[in-house]
Amino acid sequence: MLFFKECKKILFSLTFLIYIVAVVGFYMTQFSHDAEEEISQPRQGLEDYGTIAKEVPEILMPGAANGLVSEYLNGYYVAYPIGFYKEVKLSEKKTAKMAEIITEITGISKEELDGFSDFDESGMTMMPDGNGGYIPVPKEPTLPEINIPDTMTYERFRELMRKADKIIGGGSQYSDNNIVDNFSRVPKTYEDALAEYNDIFEKDKVTGAYARLFCDYMGIIVSILPVFAAAALTNADRKSRMEQLIYARKISSVKLVLTRFSALVITLAVPVILLAFIASFRVAKLYPENSTDFFAIPQMSVGWLVPNIMFSAALGMAFTEISSQLIAVFVQGVLWFGSIMSDTELTGDIGRSTLVCRHNSLYDRNAFMENFNEFLFNRIFYTVLALVITAFTIWIYSEKRKGGLNVIRKNIIGKSKT
Amino acid sequence: MEKIEIKNVNKYYGKKHALKNISLTINQGMFGLLGRNGAGKTTLMKTLAGLHQKKSGKITVCGIPIENTKEIRSITGYLPQEFSMYPNMNVYEALDYLGTLSGMTSSERKKRIDTLLKKVNLTEHRHKKVKALSGGMKRRLGIAQALLHDPKVLIVDEPTAGLDPEERIRFRNLLTDAAEERIVILSTHIVGDIEASCEDIAIMNDGKILWKGTVSELINNARGKVFTVNAPQKYLSQIRKNYIVTGMLIQGEYNTVRIISDTIPDLQGVNTDEPNCEDAYMYCLYQNGCEIQGGDE
Amino acid sequence: MSFAKILSVNLKHNFRVHFILAVLIAVLTPVVFSISSLDTRAAAQPIEMLLPFIGTVLLTPIFLPEQNQEIRDVIRSKKTDYLIVCLIRIIYSVAAVIFITGIFVLFMKYNECEVTYRHFVGSFASSLFLGTIGFSVAGLSNSVSAGYMATIVYYSANIGLKDKLGIFYLFSMCGGGEFSDKYLLILLSVIIISIVFFLLKKLDK
Numbered sequence: 001m002l003f004f005k006e007c008k009k010i011l012f013s014l015t016f017l018i019y020i021v022a023v024v025g026f027y028m029t030q031f032s033h034d035a036e037e038e039i040s041q042p043r044q045g046l047e048d049y050g051t052i053a054k055e056v057p058e059i060l061m062p063g064a065a066n067g068l069v070s071e072y073l074n075g076y077y078v079a080y081p082i083g084f085y086k087e088v089k090l091s092e093k094k095t096a097k098m099a100e101i102i103t104e105i106t107g108i109s110k111e112e113l114d115g116f117s118d119f120d121e122s123g124m125t126m127m128p129d130g131n132g133g134y135i136p137v138p139k140e141p142t143l144p145e146i147n148i149p150d151t152m153t154y155e156r157f158r159e160l161m162r163k164a165d166k167i168i169g170g171g172s173q174y175s176d177n178n179i180v181d182n183f184s185r186v187p188k189t190y191e192d193a194l195a196e197y198n199d200i201f202e203k204d205k206v207t208g209a210y211a212r213l214f215c216d217y218m219g220i221i222v223s224i225l226p227v228f229a230a231a232a233l234t235n236a237d238r239k240s241r242m243e244q245l246i247y248a249r250k251i252s253s254v255k256l257v258l259t260r261f262s263a264l265v266i267t268l269a270v271p272v273i274l275l276a277f278i279a280s281f282r283v284a285k286l287y288p289e290n291s292t293d294f295f296a297i298p299q300m301s302v303g304w305l306v307p308n309i310m311f312s313a314a315l316g317m318a319f320t321e322i323s324s325q326l327i328a329v330f331v332q333g334v335l336w337f338g339s340i341m342s343d344t345e346l347t348g349d350i351g352r353s354t355l356v357c358r359h360n361s362l363y364d365r366n367a368f369m370e371n372f373n374e375f376l377f378n379r380i381f382y383t384v385l386a387l388v389i390t391a392f393t394i395w396i397y398s399e400k401r402k403g404g405l406n407v408i409r410k411n412i413i414g415k416s417k418t
Numbered sequence: 419m420e421k422i423e424i425k426n427v428n429k430y431y432g433k434k435h436a437l438k439n440i441s442l443t444i445n446q447g448m449f450g451l452l453g454r455n456g457a458g459k460t461t462l463m464k465t466l467a468g469l470h471q472k473k474s475g476k477i478t479v480c481g482i483p484i485e486n487t488k489e490i491r492s493i494t495g496y497l498p499q500e501f502s503m504y505p506n507m508n509v510y511e512a513l514d515y516l517g518t519l520s521g522m523t524s525s526e527r528k529k530r531i532d533t534l535l536k537k538v539n540l541t542e543h544r545h546k547k548v549k550a551l552s553g554g555m556k557r558r559l560g561i562a563q564a565l566l567h568d569p570k571v572l573i574v575d576e577p578t579a580g581l582d583p584e585e586r587i588r589f590r591n592l593l594t595d596a597a598e599e600r601i602v603i604l605s606t607h608i609v610g611d612i613e614a615s616c617e618d619i620a621i622m623n624d625g626k627i628l629w630k631g632t633v634s635e636l637i638n639n640a641r642g643k644v645f646t647v648n649a650p651q652k653y654l655s656q657i658r659k660n661y662i663v664t665g666m667l668i669q670g671e672y673n674t675v676r677i678i679s680d681t682i683p684d685l686q687g688v689n690t691d692e693p694n695c696e697d698a699y700m701y702c703l704y705q706n707g708c709e710i711q712g713g714d715e
Numbered sequence: 716m717s718f719a720k721i722l723s724v725n726l727k728h729n730f731r732v733h734f735i736l737a738v739l740i741a742v743l744t745p746v747v748f749s750i751s752s753l754d755t756r757a758a759a760q761p762i763e764m765l766l767p768f769i770g771t772v773l774l775t776p777i778f779l780p781e782q783n784q785e786i787r788d789v790i791r792s793k794k795t796d797y798l799i800v801c802l803i804r805i806i807y808s809v810a811a812v813i814f815i816t817g818i819f820v821l822f823m824k825y826n827e828c829e830v831t832y833r834h835f836v837g838s839f840a841s842s843l844f845l846g847t848i849g850f851s852v853a854g855l856s857n858s859v860s861a862g863y864m865a866t867i868v869y870y871s872a873n874i875g876l877k878d879k880l881g882i883f884y885l886f887s888m889c890g891g892g893e894f895s896d897k898y899l900l901i902l903l904s905v906i907i908i909s910i911v912f913f914l915l916k917k918l919d920k
Contacts, residue, residue: 015860018865019864022871029872126757126759126760221868228864232860330736341765467792469792488796491792492794494792496792501785502785502786503786504728516790519721519790519793520793520794520795524717
């Protein structure tokens with residue numbers, strides 16, 4: 001059967017071997033390491049249980065006001081309009097508008113702001129992000145005294161912050177998505193920590209928490225490596241100069257492309273799902289006295305990771321068919337890199353079009369669940385997109401069989417290049 | 419006189435014993451290496467060209483041990499079975515670059531490239547890109563690059579496979595001219611190539627030399643072993659089953675079948691015939707116990 | 716051996732696309748990462764996290780022109796050792812890495828970033844090592860795709876394992892790590908490239 005023959009081609013390829021090594025390596029060095037110790041119940045009387053984003057106007061308003069004044073004096077505003085870190089410099093007109101907002105919030109006039117001479121030329125520095133990495137943040141400068149008038153209501157303040165975000169162009173620290181997280185963090189209490197702990201055991205059945213972590217790590221690798229296997233499989237006919245032989249065969253383009261696509265998705269997904277089962281065993285062993293959901297990790301893997309495999313495979317096939325393996329890898333690489341770099345928060349930051357979904361923690365269930373609809377939309381989006389791209393690939397292949405697109409390809413890439 | 423001496427050479431590809439105790443002496447002129455696909459011809463050619471290392475044995479090319487790779491490559495020209503070059507280079511650029519890699523000076527290259535392009539009839543295609551060349555043109559470019567640095571030894575691996583009859587004859591003539599002043603080793607599974615241009619030949623099978631000598635000696639060896647018979651269509655499969663058939667001419671109801679056999683075949687109307695090179699080759703394989711391929715069951 | 720001729724032919728036919736890709740990466744880096752008024756550590760981010768891919772695109776395809784066995788046999792049959800040709804390619808590719816990195820660091824300095832020679836050396840070391848990984852796998856497996864793949868796997872390991880990779884951690888300067896590790900990366904790259912050449916010679920490739 002053609003499906004099994006295509007699977008065999010993939011299984012015995014060098015790209016698949018490297019994929020397996022990478023997937024198993026990632027599992028062993030990352031997830032396995034993090035899953036070595038049990039989640040321990042928080043002890044009472046500790047000084048620090050971490051922080052939590054909580055909308056507290058008394059904390060948020062001064063924090064955000066300080067941030068806005070600081071950035072005004074710096075001359076640029078940090079924003080992530082399309083997920084990438086960007087420094088936005090405003091025109092004179094927009095700067096004047098921003099000054100108006102600051103005046104309303106703080107009472108400081110534009111002339112006072114512009115005349116403030118104690119401000120240090122700061123720039124950006126790197127701060128730990130709490131997950132072992134570093135992110136760029138503005139340095140702490142000296143600021144003028146900021147007093148928010150009593151007449152400023154919280155609603156009005158938030159309205160002004162939205163306006164400020166709009167002037168910056170979106171994605172700033174003052175947007176509705178970011179303002180609470182950036183400026184209104186409160187220390188977790190023992191009760192908060194205990195509630196979070198209980199959620200893991202009651203709502204997540206423990207394995208749910210590990211499932212998210214497993215998918216976080218594996219997602220990094222399965223969002224990019226399938227493109228190589230897909231490109232290699234698609235290019236195999238060309239490399240062995242068999243294209244014309246296959247073109248002349250009876251099999252329909254739909255059947256051939258779909259069979260290859262399915263073979264790719266299945267062969268690449270199965271090892272990951274097998275590892276998910278191994279992870280489940282491991283977690284169950286770690287918590288022998290608790291009832292765990294054995295299928296949570298495999299199920300989550302299917303829903304979280306398979307769309308990535310599908311998308312990467314579909315893109316790899318499409319671009320290799322149109323142009324070359326190199327272009328396919330480059331395009332997927334750019335998308336993957338962009339996603340990895342723009343994941344500023346490693347939990348609770350999954351958007352509708354986030355390619356590599358991150359949740360690098362056993363905790364923060366609430367952050368994930370609050371975003372769950374976005375996550376669901378995201379995964380369905382990538383699944384559908386993968387199928388649409390595959391349909392496009394079918395059309396391209398069909399045209400090439402009729403001798404249509406080959407002329408263009410030959411002129412761009414050349415006859416003999418592999 | 420320059421010659422190539424090969425003594426007890428063995429080569430392995432992993433566990434596969436690709437060359438088994440090969441011993442040959444190749445003198446100036448055209449030497450033919452005949453054998454099936456997978457006989458070990460290409461492996462031997464590549465070893466002589468310095469592309470593979472032997473496991474054991476001794477090879478000297480014009481007195482130079484094969485281990486002196488740089489020297490060997492400066493006196494040998496190699497045309498592989500499937501020749502190709504960087505697709506976006508044009509013919510002249512390809513020869514110029516390969517000439518540079520052969521250690522030729524700029525003036526030497528200029529002179530030789532013009533001469534060789536003329537010889538292989540590619541002068542008007544000198545600015546054509548390699549990817550735009552037909553199969554025959556590519557093969558001619560291949561022979562030009564192999565002769566570019568005026569080597570003492572020319573090694574050509576199956577040069578006429580896939581060429582049309584006209585190209586094949588042109589190629590043979592080129593090689594014959596080249597053989598006047600150098601050693602030319604030609605490997606092929608097309609007996610016609612050998613017959614047309616080689617004096618000395620060797621037959622290889624399964625990594626071994628089955629036979630070496632001249633073409634006329636090979637043909638003599640098969641004298642009295644080649645027969646023809648006119649047989650009706652219905653007996654053909656039976657004949658193929660019992661004898662080695664080297665040719666068949668269909669003439670209506672009766673077919674003239676050409677058979678190789680040590681003894682006179684037990685068939686009505688059998689006649690002895692003069693062996694040609696193909697018959698002699700097949701007889702050699704048969705004599706050495708090789709399983710003869712082809713024909714219906 | 717006409718070094719100049721070999722160099723010019725390879726630059727013309729086998730280098731252009733990869734150089735353009737490398738320049739594209741360098742041009743994209745300031746689009747992805749803001750590069751003005753960054754202090755020493757923040758300035759390390761763009762030159763450790765994205766710019767080193769120029770090493771990948773320049774060094775991994777060193778063997779690509781001869782990936783086709785037919786072409787390789789013709790080139791290897793010549794007097795000039797094929798590995799010498801590859802060495803020439805490595806030299807001009809490394810020169811390109813140095814050139815692009817140098818221009819980029821100077822551009823950062825012009826944009827008031829606190830960059831020093833350490834940023835230049837550190838970025839070059841990361842580029843060279845990343846490229847060496849790709850080059851080695853591509854050379855030994857005769858597959859440039861496998862080379863690119865190995866680079867991505869190694870880069871991903873840096874994202875996941877972070878400073879647990881020790882001297883192999885590419886983003887060490889962002890985190891204020893030991894700068895001397897970068898010199899070790901350069902030395903390791905040279906050693907690995909030498910080993911690969913030795914193995915290729917031994918394997919008749």
